[in-house]
Amino acid sequence: MKAGPLQLGVVPPANRAIAILDFFLRPIAIVGTLASAIAMATTNQTLPFFSQFIRFRAKFNDLPSFTFFVVASSIVSAYLILSLGFSILHIAKSNLVNSRVLLLLLDTAAMGLLMAGSAAATAIVQLAHKGNNKVNWFAICQQYNSFCKRVSGSLIGSYAGVVVLILLILLSGVALSRR
Amino acid sequence: MEGETSAVNIVETPKERKGKAPLLAAPPGGSSSSKAVPVVVKPAATKGGYRRGLAVFDVVLRIAGVATALGAAIAMGSTDQTLPFFTQFFQFKASYDDLPAFTFFLIANAITASYLVLTIPISIVCILRPNATKPRVILMFFDTVMVALTTSAAGGAASIVYLAHNGNSDANWPAICQQFNDFCQKISGAVVASFLSVVILMALVVLSAFSL
Numbered sequence: 001m002k003a004g005p006l007q008l009g010v011v012p013p014a015n016r017a018i019a020i021l022d023f024f025l026r027p028i029a030i031v032g033t034l035a036s037a038i039a040m041a042t043t044n045q046t047l048p049f050f051s052q053f054i055r056f057r058a059k060f061n062d063l064p065s066f067t068f069f070v071v072a073s074s075i076v077s078a079y080l081i082l083s084l085g086f087s088i089l090h091i092a093k094s095n096l097v098n099s100r101v102l103l104l105l106l107d108t109a110a111m112g113l114l115m116a117g118s119a120a121a122t123a124i125v126q127l128a129h130k131g132n133n134k135v136n137w138f139a140i141c142q143q144y145n146s147f148c149k150r151v152s153g154s155l156i157g158s159y160a161g162v163v164v165l166i167l168l169i170l171l172s173g174v175a176l177s178r179r
Numbered sequence: 180m181e182g183e184t185s186a187v188n189i190v191e192t193p194k195e196r197k198g199k200a201p202l203l204a205a206p207p208g209g210s211s212s213s214k215a216v217p218v219v220v221k222p223a224a225t226k227g228g229y230r231r232g233l234a235v236f237d238v239v240l241r242i243a244g245v246a247t248a249l250g251a252a253i254a255m256g257s258t259d260q261t262l263p264f265f266t267q268f269f270q271f272k273a274s275y276d277d278l279p280a281f282t283f284f285l286i287a288n289a290i291t292a293s294y295l296v297l298t299i300p301i302s303i304v305c306i307l308r309p310n311a312t313k314p315r316v317i318l319m320f321f322d323t324v325m326v327a328l329t330t331s332a333a334g335g336a337a338s339i340v341y342l343a344h345n346g347n348s349d350a351n352w353p354a355i356c357q358q359f360n361d362f363c364q365k366i367s368g369a370v371v372a373s374f375l376s377v378v379i380l381m382a383l384v385v386l387s388a389f390s391l
Contacts, residue, residue: 058349062347062349062350063347063349063350064341064345065338065341065342101388101389104384104385104388105385105388108323108326108381108384108385109381111323111326111327112326112330112377112381115326115327115330115331115334116330116331116333116334116337117334118331118334119330119331119332119333119334119335119338120334120335120337120338121338122331122335123280123334123335123336123338123339124338124342126279126280127280127339127342127352128350130279132277132278134273134277134278135273135277135278135343135352135353135355136352136353137342137350137352137353138351138352140350162327166323166324166327169319169320169323169384170316170319170320170323172388173315173316173319173320173387173388173391174316176388176391177312177313177315177316177391
């Protein structure tokens with residue numbers, strides 16, 4: 001145990017290290033959520049045959065869950081970009097309490113939103129891959145191959161964003177407890 | 180000079196309470212001026228007071244969360260509707276295990292309910308020791324993970340419930356709610372209860388943040 005003098009108003013060095021780690025984790029989450037939003041929003045596959053009555057084009061806004069996923073991912077990536085400012089503030093002044101609590105609150109809300117969007121999209125992707133013969137929902141992935149691959153891949157980025165957000169919440173909590 | 184008294188305020192830091200504080204305290208480095216450094220003194224009693232109140236609210240929220248998560252799991256698990264007619268080729272029975280999203284929903288909500296029950300003792304410890312931070316941080320981390328799990332279950336089931344209510348003409352998926360009315364009501368109620376437990380878990384995370 002370090003027997004140094006009790007210094008008032010001086011930040012424990014661990015808090016600054018936590019703030020720096022926070023600042024490095026946020027861009028990872030930004031990249032993940034932004035990439036998944038873009039990958040999902042640019043889906044557009046048209047099958048090479050057509051008939052008068054049936055549509056043979058698949059886009060993300062054909063399914064409301066995918067629309068919600070794109071919107072939620074975009075909102076969370078915009079929030080994360082804006083919260084980089086908070087991160088920098090915490091590196092400069094590591095003994096702020098109220099702004100850390102606010103950041104934790106907003107991070108929790110963002111994580112909930114992102115996870116809800118990812119879960120909704122995952123449920124539809126699972127249906128699209130496997131179908132469900134008990135409800136007569138057939139698997140559209142068998143025809144729309146490239147649409148399916150793109151949509152499944154975009155989920156990876158948003159789940160990475162969720163994991164990083166959980167780590168950020170934990171870091172904020174640890175920093176708050178050390179003061 | 181007789182009769183003059185001066186009161187000395189002694190602030191007990193958490194380190195002193197644990198017996199780990201250094202023996203001598205020096206003023207902040209570089210104080211070459213003889214000006215007295217004003218120190219804000221917060222009596223330790225009121226700090227513990229508001230934390231204790233928050234910890235009590237924490238336990239109350241946990242009990243409410245058990246109720247909602249358990250309610251969601253039971254509502255989903257007790258779905259079993261058979262339509263009163265039949266043919267050779269079509270299924271006229273709907274139950275939660277026909278759709279994997281609902282099975283996951285049931286399991287995840289059961290996990291959340293049992294997690295909340297198991298963390299009630301830790302919460303009670305936090306009431307008894309309002310200035311302890313380690314159990315608070317651990318609880319906050321696990322609460323965050325549970326928010327993620329419950330949100331994923333609720334979001335996935337909500338997406339399937341939406342499809343069941345509205346169908347999707349672009350993918351040729353019919354809306355089954357028009358036939359399976361009772362099944363649909365139960366699964367919709369279960370999703371609502373699960374989102375309520377998500378809100379309660381988020382409130383628990385924020386409470387932990389305030390009392391850290």
